[in-house]
Amino acid sequence: MNNRIINDITNFIFIEDKPQKVDxxxxxxxxxxxxxxxxxxxxxxxxxxxxxxxxxxSVKRDKWPGVRSKADIYNDDYQSDSEFFTDxxxxxxxxxxxxxGENTSGHTRDNAFFSKxxxxxxxxxxxxxIIVCKAFHARRxxxxxSLAFPDTKxxxxxxxxxxxxxxx
Numbered sequence: 001m002n003n004r005i006i007n008d009i010t011n012f013i014f015i016e017d018k019p020q021k022v023d024x025x026x027x028x029x030x031x032x033x034x035x036x037x038x039x040x041x042x043x044x045x046x047x048x049x050x051x052x053x054x055x056x057x058s059v060k061r062d063k064w065p066g067v068r069s070k071a072d073i074y075n076d077d078y079q080s081d082s083e084f085f086t087d088x089x090x091x092x093x094x095x096x097x098x099x100x101g102e103n104t105s106g107h108t109r110d111n112a113f114f115s116k117x118x119x120x121x122x123x124x125x126x127x128x129x130i131i132v133c134k135a136f137h138a139r140r141x142x143x144x145x146s147l148a149f150p151d152t153k154x155x156x157x158x159x160x161x162x163x164x165x166x167x168x
Contacts, residue, residue: 014166015138017155022048022128024119028111028141029055029081030134031068032161036085039132040092042157048130051089051099054115055081059106068161079103100124108140112148119149128153134161 025039025048036053043051057064057080067074067084074091078084082103089099102118105111119126126149133141135158142156 010166013139014135014158015142015156016135016158019047019130019157020128020155021046022130022155023126024048024050024052024124025130025132026112026115026145027051027053027085027132028108028137028145029053029085029105030161031065031081031084032134032159033067033070033074033084033088034159034161035132035134036088037092038157038159039085039130040089040094042130042132043089043094043098044092049098050124050126051094052102052115052119053082053085053089053099054102054105054111055085056104056106057081108137109144112141112144115145116148126152128155130155130157132157132159134159134164135166136164 027035027039064080076087080103082101086099086101100118100122102114105114129152131141131145131154138156138158145154
């Protein structure tokens with residue numbers, strides 16, 4: 001296969017911005033703690049005032065799939081992505097009052113649009129934000145969150161999960 005095609009697709013999917021201070025950090029759902037651990041680190045370093053985890057249960061499984069890594073640390077009986085991410089935040093030094101979760105979405109589009117509703121319901125004005133997502137999910141997240149928040153400037157901070165990177 002033509003190497004240019006692979007490079008073009010890779011550059012489109014795998015995007016990454018440089019860290020900077022923003023109003024909020026958004027996390028589309030998932031069952032790997034690496035995402036919320038990284039977001040908690042950014043929060044502790046003062047990059048944002050709010051963390052907005054999103055996710056209910058998988059539309060493919062109709063239930064929460066369970067913790068995919070570090071289950072020895074994160075071992076509660078979680079019922080949703082958002083509940084799991086919130087526990088990871090708290091266990092990593094984030095105060096509960098900095099977390100505004102959404103726990104009904106079942107896919108990425110809903111993660112974005114239901115997060116918008118939660119943000120609006122809480123009266124928050126989010127002008128700049130970070131999306132912490134799986135590296136291979138970066139472009140999709142950026143596109144959908146940008147649609148849900150048309151007046152917000154987003155920066156993407158990807159996390160490697162499942163060993164999938166731009167190099168493989």
